[in-house]
Amino acid sequence: MSTSTSFNRLTPYVFLAPAVIIMALALLYPLGYMMYGSFREWDPSQAMGESTFVGLKNYITLWNDPNFRESTLVTLKFAVSVVTVEMFIGVGLALMLDRNLRGMSLLRTLFILPMMIAPVVVGLIWRYMYHPTLGIFNRGLKGVGLESVDWLGQHALLSVIIADIWQWTPFIFILALAALQSLPRSALEASRIDGATGWQQIIHIKLPLMMPVLIVTCLLRLIDAFKVLEVILVMTEGGPGLSTEILALRISRTATEFRELGVAAAMSNYLLMLLLFITVLMLIYNRIMEHRAAKANRMIEEAH
Amino acid sequence: MPEIFLDNLKKSYGSVEVLHGIDLEMEHAEFTVLVGPSGCGKSTTLRMIAGLETVSSGEIYIDNKPVSKLEPKERDLAMVFQDYALYPHMNVEKNMSFALRLEKRPKKEIKRKVQEVAEIVGLSEYLHRKPAELSGGQRQRVAMGRALTRDSSTFLFDEPLSNLDAKLRTQMRAELAMMRQRVRKNMIYVTHDQIEAMTLADRIVVMHGGYIQQQGTPEQLFKKPANKFVAGFLGTPPMNFMPASLQRSGDDVYLSGKGFDLLCDGFTLDRLSQARSDHILLGVRPCDLDYQPDAATNAALDIDVVLSEYIGAQSVLIGDCGGQKIMVELKSDTPIALGERLRFSVDLKDLHFFNPEDDRAIG
Ligand SMILES: Nc1ncnc2c1ncn2[C@@H]1O[C@H](COP(=O)(O)OP(=O)(O)OP(=O)(O)O)[C@@H](O)[C@H]1O
Ligand SMILES: [Mg+2]
Numbered sequence: 001m002s003t004s005t006s007f008n009r010l011t012p013y014v015f016l017a018p019a020v021i022i023m024a025l026a027l028l029y030p031l032g033y034m035m036y037g038s039f040r041e042w043d044p045s046q047a048m049g050e051s052t053f054v055g056l057k058n059y060i061t062l063w064n065d066p067n068f069r070e071s072t073l074v075t076l077k078f079a080v081s082v083v084t085v086e087m088f089i090g091v092g093l094a095l096m097l098d099r100n101l102r103g104m105s106l107l108r109t110l111f112i113l114p115m116m117i118a119p120v121v122v123g124l125i126w127r128y129m130y131h132p133t134l135g136i137f138n139r140g141l142k143g144v145g146l147e148s149v150d151w152l153g154q155h156a157l158l159s160v161i162i163a164d165i166w167q168w169t170p171f172i173f174i175l176a177l178a179a180l181q182s183l184p185r186s187a188l189e190a191s192r193i194d195g196a197t198g199w200q201q202i203i204h205i206k207l208p209l210m211m212p213v214l215i216v217t218c219l220l221r222l223i224d225a226f227k228v229l230e231v232i233l234v235m236t237e238g239g240p241g242l243s244t245e246i247l248a249l250r251i252s253r254t255a256t257e258f259r260e261l262g263v264a265a266a267m268s269n270y271l272l273m274l275l276l277f278i279t280v281l282m283l284i285y286n287r288i289m290e291h292r293a294a295k296a297n298r299m300i301e302e303a304h
Numbered sequence: 305m306p307e308i309f310l311d312n313l314k315k316s317y318g319s320v321e322v323l324h325g326i327d328l329e330m331e332h333a334e335f336t337v338l339v340g341p342s343g344c345g346k347s348t349t350l351r352m353i354a355g356l357e358t359v360s361s362g363e364i365y366i367d368n369k370p371v372s373k374l375e376p377k378e379r380d381l382a383m384v385f386q387d388y389a390l391y392p393h394m395n396v397e398k399n400m401s402f403a404l405r406l407e408k409r410p411k412k413e414i415k416r417k418v419q420e421v422a423e424i425v426g427l428s429e430y431l432h433r434k435p436a437e438l439s440g441g442q443r444q445r446v447a448m449g450r451a452l453t454r455d456s457s458t459f460l461f462d463e464p465l466s467n468l469d470a471k472l473r474t475q476m477r478a479e480l481a482m483m484r485q486r487v488r489k490n491m492i493y494v495t496h497d498q499i500e501a502m503t504l505a506d507r508i509v510v511m512h513g514g515y516i517q518q519q520g521t522p523e524q525l526f527k528k529p530a531n532k533f534v535a536g537f538l539g540t541p542p543m544n545f546m547p548a549s550l551q552r553s554g555d556d557v558y559l560s561g562k563g564f565d566l567l568c569d570g571f572t573l574d575r576l577s578q579a580r581s582d583h584i585l586l587g588v589r590p591c592d593l594d595y596q597p598d599a600a601t602n603a604a605l606d607i608d609v610v611l612s613e614y615i616g617a618q619s620v621l622i623g624d625c626g627g628q629k630i631m632v633e634l635k636s637d638t639p640i641a642l643g644e645r646l647r648f649s650v651d652l653k654d655l656h657f658f659n660p661e662d663d664r665a666i667g
Contacts, residue, residue, distance in 0.1 A: 186389035189356050190450075194403035195377040204402070208393045 038265035058266035075247045079225035082164045090172025098180045112170040123234025126163040152236055156244045160232050179213035223275050247271050307332040307490050313362035315348055324514045333488035337501045340511035346494040350460050354383050382454035386462040388447040390435040397431040400450045417453050425449040440467045458490040510534045532663035541590045541620050541631045550582040563626020567602040572652045575667025587656035590631040599649035608645050
């Protein structure tokens with residue numbers, strides 16, 4: 001009897017085991033490899049076994065490396081600004097285009113086009129558009145009699161931010177639109193009867209109900225923005241100076257140009273930790289909010 | 305002048321017309337009840353008045369003003385939705401006070417109002433729950449409460465009590481009846497429940513297939529239904545219908561059908577003079593048949609008892625009269641046996657006559 005019940009309890013795990021093992025190998029092996037590598041001085045020509053163990057040296061060196069710090073700061077600036085702007089524009093557009101007018105579906109399809117273009121191509125297109133003399137922007141400015149702007153020189157970071165916004169706003173747009181269209185119609189109707197204006201509907205009904213989707217969207221975009229590489233590589237190669245050298249670019253250069261695989265691995269780990277930190281922070285924030293609401297409910301009900 | 309006036313209101317979804325010209329006048333502070341079978345267009349009518357559906361043709365007047373192009377909030381009305389339509393992210397209190405908060409009423413006033421209404425709908429203990437944490441009936445009461453906190457000039461109710469248990473429903477019905485005397489507002493109320501319709505309504509509007517079949521006071525509709533549909537729809541158990549024809553024998557005229565020959569009096573003949581032919585449809589309510597073993601043959605129906613449904617003081621007898629099913633109401637203590645043939649007398653005044661071609665009432 002007892003053996004059969006304990007067997008029964010184990011059954012689900014037995015069935016889960018193959019999937020878990022494959023996941024563990026596929027997910028954890030590369031991660032473990034990177035961890036291991038980050039504690040070694042390791043040249044790409046060496047096998048991992050031939051490299052020497054250096055402890056935390058790579059991490060400490062990086063911590064004190066002003067270039068790495070600069071690069072981290074650039075990454076943070078880049079990620080935070082693109083995600084903020086993209087969220088505003090994406091959600092705003094979704095709120096505006098959530099109507100059943102004719103031609104709306106065509107418009108929506110047009111809006112998602114940028115997302116479908118390969119990042120390298122996006123980089124090339126924008127590099128050309130930013131070209132000091134041939135680019136559309138400066139020709140346009142000249143056309144209306146304004147000074148031309150040194151886009152990829154003086155305003156390199158701003159320029160890559162604009163390009164990224166152009167490419168990734170559609171992502172937020174479609175997710176926000178999907179969230180909007182799955183909102184309970186009847187609650188919106190009720191709010192119209194209750195006298196809510198369009199704005200009040202957005203603020204009191206639509207946005208709060210979309211929030212769970214928006215949080216996940218924001219998180220996904222944030223994680224992605226921290227790892228962006230191709231567009232910037234093509235547009236500025238990190239320059240001028242270090243002004244657009246985001247972490248992913250620095251990692252790739254450390255590995256290929258400087259041939260320091262260990263340092264690159266340590267840098268990746270820093271990035272990973274940063275992302276984990278952000279994710280956990282958001283989860284905790286969510287939890288706290290839920291918890292607080294539940295607690296308030298309990299307290300009030302007990303008082304009754 | 306009527307407070308709300310629907311003028312030849314039509315609604316089409318694509319090429320399908322679901323409302324075919326609704327004409328309706330509602331006096332100030334009148335309680336109008338829309339009844340009809342599922343899918344007849346009650347909710348659609350209500351939603352058009354509310355401004356949630358566009359008007360395909362015709363016009364809605366509130367206070368003599370055409371409103372069909374106005375936004376819902378400009379029509380000054382509150383509504384209880386058939387599917388509740390609560391705000392899922394707000395607790396009961398927030399749900400009920402949403403409109404008041406939008407109007408920026410003083411906090412104290414809002415709180416007082418919400419508590420007052422919560423008391424009425426019996427939700428005082430649930431003010432801090434979210435809709436997802438409530439039962440269906442409780443949600444329905446929140447929807448009701450949300451409308452009652454408003455002091456709009458018109459209230460629209462779409463089956464607001466359909467999900468409550470019998471006791472709560474009776475209680476809420478009484479609350480509504482009382483509220484209606486206290487606050488003189490226009491109320492339009494959709495229901496399937498005949499008792500609700502009969503007890504609450506100043507005016508009942510019976511709808512079927514996108515048409516208004518008849519409107520009037522509950523009594524008018526019950527006593528003088530305009531057609532077979534209304535006659536069969538109002539009243540439980542429903543009216544019995546039997547084909548009959550006028551047979552002359554000497555000076556006497558008989559209404560005869562399978563299993564009965566009723567001798568007509570002058571008054572009845574007068575009523576029947578409007579019939580287009582000798583063939584008519586005869587309607588008699590189950591409550592108008594009287595168990596009288598010694599009644600005369602030419603003033604009674606003979607019914608074979610097939611089944612008796614006990615429902616308390618009264619039983620509903622399902623019987624067979626000349627091969628047709630017929631329902632009769634009977635005191636439960638009447639000693640009867642299944643298969644027995646019983647005689648029920650009818651008063652000719654209680655009979656309803658319909659034209660078999662178009663189902664319209666005669667006389
Ligand atoms: N959005 C829509 N598109 C097409 N047809 C619709 C739509 N809404 C309602 N209808 C049709 O209109 C008719 C009337 O619907 P309505 O909801 O008014 O019925 P109802 O009388 O309220 O029924 P119930 O008692 O079941 O609530 C129905 O036949 C329904 O199929
Ligand atoms: Mg309905």
